[in-house]
Structure formats: C-alpha cells, structure tokens
Amino acid sequence: MIRGERITLRPLDVDQDLERAHCWVNDLEVTRFLGFEGPLTRHQEHEILARERDPEQDIMLAILTEDGTHIGNCGLHHISRTSRKAELGIMIGDKRYWSQGYGADVVKTLCAFGFVRMNLQRIELGVFGHNPRAQRCYTKCGFQVEGRFRRSIYKAGEYRDEIRMAILREEFAAQFPERVPEGMSET
Template sequence: MLIAKGELVNIRELRWGDLKYIQKWSNDPEVAYWARGEKNATDTPIEEFRRWYRSRSSSTIKRFIIETKDRKPIGSISYRDYDPINKVVVLGIHIGEKEYWGKGFGTDAIKAFVRYLFATLDINRIELDTFDDNIRAIKAYQKCGFKIEGVLREAKLIDGKFHDVIIMGMTRKDFEKIANKN
C-alpha cells in the first residue's frame, strides 16, 4: 500500500519480497557506512530479515520502501521510538541503490515521509541523528527543514576514529512554516 508520494519517489509499505533488497543494502559496506556508520557490513543471512519481518508488529521500528516512480525499490525509510506522551518519533533513511545517491531521491523521500508522519501520527516533533562525516545527509536534512540542535562529541567510534554525532530535529511549527511557503 502506498503511503506517500514525492516528486521523484513513492513510499510504500514493506512486503515480504522486499527483504532481498533490505539484505542487499544492509550487507553492502558502503551503504552500511553511510546509513549506520558501520565500516564492516556483516553478511547477514536472509533468515534474519525474515525473522524480523514476522515479528515486526511488536517492533518499535516501522519501515517502508522508497521506490522510483517506475516502481524500482531504491531504499528504505522508517520511524522508531514513537513516544505518544511527548509526541516524538525518530526518523531513519537510507538509499541503498548507489546510482541514486546525490540526485535528490533521498531529499524527496524525506519531504514526502515527513508530510506523512505529521498528517497521520499525533506528533509534534521528528528527530534524527547522523555522524559528522555524513555531509550529504546533513545537507539533505537541512533542505527538508531539519535544524541542527546539538552535537554529541566523539560519540561514535568508526574504524578506530571517534566521530561527533549530529542531532537534528523538526517541530510541527517548523513543518507548517515550510508547508505554508509552498
């Protein structure tokens, strides 16, 4: 089921057949580095993804597939840690198909997903984090209206080097200002 439309992408519910893409992207060292700051992607077997899929109704992560307008899966986007009291969720995204990097597909997916989250969940805030070397992601988040709110100094160890973790957020007010300009 389609949940959001952007100019370049559609976002839809995750299906059983998508697990092969999730596995491929998770096991790609370059994708894993930029998505999770993991230098050495593991060769996670498909059965692990199948177990997760079967138990996902109890998971705090709600994951969706990003696909091109011609229905090619290129990545995933998710929210987690929904806090109904403080009305906050944490956003996560990765474009797993590298030929789509740097071409606006991630930015378009974030914009569409943020619209979906504010329209369907009773939230006031979306937050995310990334590490300091992920300049492309930081710029994409800022284009979508996220603001840098803080830095956790040397909080992530990647390949023997400590990196700062950049905390970013967007409130409903921020989103409404952007939406009213368009």
C-alpha cells in the same frame, strides 16, 4: 501507500525485498553511514524485516521511484504518543540513486505523514559528522542542528561524531505549506 512528489512509500514485503535489502546492508559504502554493525547474514536481515512491529511505535517502509524501482527503506521509529515525537531513519541502498533529490522527497513525505496523519509535534534524527550528503538533505528539509555528540560512535576503526537534528511541526508547515492541510494547528 504513501505518495510523495516523486517517490512512493509502501509496506515492506519480506519475500520480495529481502535480497535487495541484504545486499544494501552489506555494502560498506552504505553502512559506513548507518548506526549498526555489519555484516549481516541473510537470516539476520530476514529477522529484521520480518519483525512484528506495532505501527503505533515503529513504521518501516520501502522507497519506490516513479517507475516502481525499490531503492531503499525508511521509517519512523521510537514513536512516542505521549511526547508526540518520532525518530526518522532512511537508507537509499541503491547508490545509483544518491544525490538526485529522492532522499529529500522521502524525508518531507515522512514528515508530512508524521505531522499530519500521526499528529506528531517533533521529528528527530541522528546523522554522522562524516555524512555531509545526509546533513545537507536534512537541512534542505528544514531540520535544525540541536547538538553534536563528539566521538560518540566507534565505526570501522574510527571514532565519529553524531549530530542530532530535529524539526517541529510548525517549522515544517511554514516551510512546506504544500505538504500540509491549510491551518494545521501549531501544537
């Protein structure tokens, strides 16, 4: 279990989580912001959740609210031990929980885990140009825009821009000192 301020992150449990996750990845209002092509069958979603992961390279977690409701999934992917960096991913699949600050708590909790527990020095992500809620969420968490890949994704009949954002460990420590141990080294 990884605890944030309001949320808790726990390992995925395929048996327990599959039905919800399968609904979310087939909800067009959710998937219009995600980088995969749906729809996914129950079997395909099962394969994704049950895939054997090397926790040194890929971590996927369930997001729980204060009362234990599972509202989405998140993770650190493409973890590089050499470059000490990872790609952050998040999906709050239950739309009733959007724009209530849960996403920002998840992102900060994952960053603290990555920087403090995994000793990363950089966390990066990609977000679509037509997803201002996610951009605002990442900006609140201290991520900076590093570039815009114009028309790099073809999604639901339209070409979309991808914005690349990232945060470095010292930037996170300076903005959220309460989330890291005092004196955490810069690099």
